[in-house]
Amino acid sequence: MHENIVPLAINLLIFLLSAFLGLGLIRRVSKLLHTPLMSLTNAISSVSVVGALIVMAQPKNNLILTLAAIAVALAATNVISGFMITERILRMFKKDEGGKAK
């Protein structure tokens, strides 16, 4: 019986701290990078694949197993394409080195 009031309070605390941290961090992201920021955070939040894997560990029946397996495939798609496309976009951002007078 570890599901009592203490983890809930801790979870709420983690949620609030993450929210403040996230708002503070994102506010400082350059407007240049808002598109790759979105693909990056999307890949990161697809850590929900972890949740799906946990459910897949001990499913009570095949419906549960199937739902979780589909979720793993969906989240894995996001993880793979999210990080890869972020890398591809970021590599495009280049600055002229010395060449032109500004």
Added chain:
Amino acid sequence: MMESLVNYLYVIAAILFVLSLKWMSEVKTSRIGNWAGSAGMLIAVAATMLAFKAHRLDLVVLAIAIGTIIGAPIALKLPMTAVPQRTAMSHAFGSLAVALVGTAEYYQRIPEIDTFAMTVLAAEMILGYLTFTGSTIAFLKLQELIPGKPFVYPGRNFVSGLVVAVALAMAIGLVIQPTQEVFLPVLIVSALAFGFLLVMGIGGADMPTVIAILNSYAGLSAAALGFVLDNQLLIVAGTLDGASGFILAILMCKAMNRSFANVLFGGFGATTSKGADVKGEIKPVSVEDAYLILEGASSVVFVPGYGLAVSQAQQVLRELGEVLEKNGAEVAYGIHPVAGRMPGHMNVLLAEANVSYDQLVEAELINPKMPTTDVCVVIGANDVVNPAAKEDKTSPLWGMPIIEVDKSRTVIVLKRSMRPGFAGVENPLFYKNNARMLFGDAKASIQALIAEFKNA
């Protein structure tokens, strides 16, 4: 033993996620940021697989393989003009994954499910399923598989409200009586219907805001799943994503001088008010004349909009910029936050075309330079340069911060025809004395201009 190890690994993953966003703040460190995020993900997945022995490892491997087979080619081959569609699709996938895990978890726990878990689970499923259909509709609109126009009908908000009420009633029913399994399918269907109705009513020009809002929902539903599964890593990652979408949505709303509610329930573009009648004359210009104007300019600002993406003109635009620089002009690009179909869309397109990112200037930084700018070239942008936002109180755009191209000495507008912008609002810019219209496909016009410079 394994249990505590996995928790420590989750802590490391969470730290890497936070660092990843921190490093994303500037171009220099952004790639390290992306690698940090990837490393965090790898650690999280590996730790989970170690700690929770898979009941059917073959299925896990198959699912991850499917994800890779779908995900990798998209990431490698996707044209940059289609990034908004992919983003909408990834929100759809992410939120559906979360909603499905929530649904699985409900069946897993029933009949022993406490009130708090059921409340969060219901909220998580509503948010997840509505984001799924909402993002799918956004994807279909961006991909132009369905018309981008807002789908509005009398009593639209009433119908949407009714659907939400049903979803909430089912949620309350489940919280009171979790074993009433029949409530669940009704909850799912009404949440799906609500997401559908919500985004069907939204037009193309509002997509940057809508995508950001859906981003926020997708993140928050993942955080809610973290509460249900008592998984702190999910809470952290989902909340960071939710916060990111939230801030982007606020920025987009500010850039259009509108509220969240107005974007979601206003049905922009379907308003009857088109603003005051515009007086003046349209002055079309030939390629030769446009060349002469540009040839004599010592400062040029390009203002791109969604039309740049549509005509795939980013490469030739960069070429024109280089030609102008060789000709002695100073060239900059004025980027409005809502130009394009998602936050930062124009920056990515121009970066892809090898435009140096220090030439990409935000609206509020380029506006003070407008009175001393010789020529502004507007490429496929309309509402974001519409002076009615400052001059006409009856205009639906009134109050929106714009790029003030009308203040420059000459404005050349590349435009296919005189069709109004996505918001359906008349643009008095085109009738101003210093405005010249260069009609035709943007890419063809720019290529013709480059040819003029080369032949000179």
